[in-house]
Amino acid sequence: MTRTPNIRQESDSYAVTAEFYDILQADEDEARVRRLYGREIAEARSGVLDIGAGTGRVTMLALADSWADVHAVEPARAMRTSLLTRLATLPAEQRDRVTVHPHPLDETALHAVADVAVCHNMIGCLPPAVRGRLWSAISRALTPGGSLFVQLPPARLPVRTVVRLLTDKRVGAHVYGGRMTMSAAGYRIRTRADYWVRTADDVLREHTETFWMWPATRARLVGELAPHGFVPLPxxxxxxxLAVALRGRR
Ligand SMILES: C[S@@+](CC[C@H](N)C(=O)[O-])C[C@H]1O[C@@H](n2cnc3c(N)ncnc32)[C@H](O)[C@@H]1O
Structure with a gap:
């Protein structure tokens, strides 16, 4: 019997950012991902869950450095496009171990599929109520005793506007550049991403995308995770x- 496909509204977030994401940020971020999660990912046994996989930085590390199955959860079509393009270049042995889930984690039916879960550079993108649903979904998706590694979001609102210039990258005759501008807006952080492509003489293109972020301290996240069975990992x-483990024997 053929199942009717689930037709849902696609997220068009990252539609602008996806083009510039890896060219401007991959080098620095690849080193960070390896430093933060490399050891645990290499030791994963049943599976690695990459929540908000983006273009696949954690997923690629897991496929290269572990023998475990990988679940890459990525609701934004633009980011997923880069992810799938990257997976398409892999040998079959690695591609057969990775499943891409095109919805937010709490809308997937993943149960006890992984002993290591990673939220890299994504928790700050979620409002508190959505975070709560995510913790619950992660506790279902992990095996008892499984570990969750969360890259911490900003702990508080910026007191003044913060501008971070991304390092320029040359691609042939063109130079790609970008800038992140973060400012407080009520209880949220407004993050404006500006990107450009230029030659030595001219700016060829300019693009902007705005994101919202919600600050949260380590203590607050630990407090939110506790009712879902998570305890800090010493x-x-x-x-x-933030490293926590789901109570129960591995
Ligand atoms: C800033 S990007 C980071 C991507 C990737 N982790 C990286 O660092 O390169 C955050 C990602 O989280 C995804 N995301 C947002 N809410 C999500 C949810 N509830 N479940 C899974 N992914 C989500 C977004 O679509 C986006 O691609």
Whole structure:
């Protein structure tokens, strides 16, 4: 019997950003991903869950450095396009181990599929109520004793506007550049991403995309996770990272 496909509204977030994401950020971020999660990913046994996989930085590391199955959850079509393009270049042995889920994690039916879960650079993008649904979905998707690694979002609102210039990257005759501008707006952080492509003489294109972020302290996240069965993992003190484990034997 053929199942009717699930028709849902596609997220068009990252429609602008996806083109510039890896060219401007991959090098620096690849090193960070390896440093933050490399050891646990390499030791994963049943599966790695990459929540908000984006263009696949954590997913690619998991496929290369572990033998576990990988679940890459990515609702935004633009980011998923880059992810699938990257997966298409992999040898069959690696491609057969990865499943891409095109919806938010709480809309997937993943149960006890992984012993390692990673939220890299994504928790800050979720309002508190959505975070709550995510914690519940992660606790279902992990096996008992499984670990969750969360890259911490900004702890508080910026007191003044913060501008971060991304390092220029040359592609042939063109130079790609970008800038992130973060400012407080009520209880949220408005993050404006500006991108451009230029030659030595001219700006060829300019694009902008705005994101909202919600700050949260480590203590607040630990408090939110506790009712879902998560306890802090000792020995993983890193200023950027929250490491917790789901109670129960592995
Ligand atoms: C800033 S991007 C980071 C992507 C990737 N983790 C990286 O660091 O390169 C955040 C990603 O989280 C995804 N996302 C947002 N809400 C999500 C949810 N509820 N479940 C899974 N992914 C989600 C977005 O579509 C987006 O691609």
């Amino acid at each position: 020995g993983r003190d890193d200023s950027e990272l």
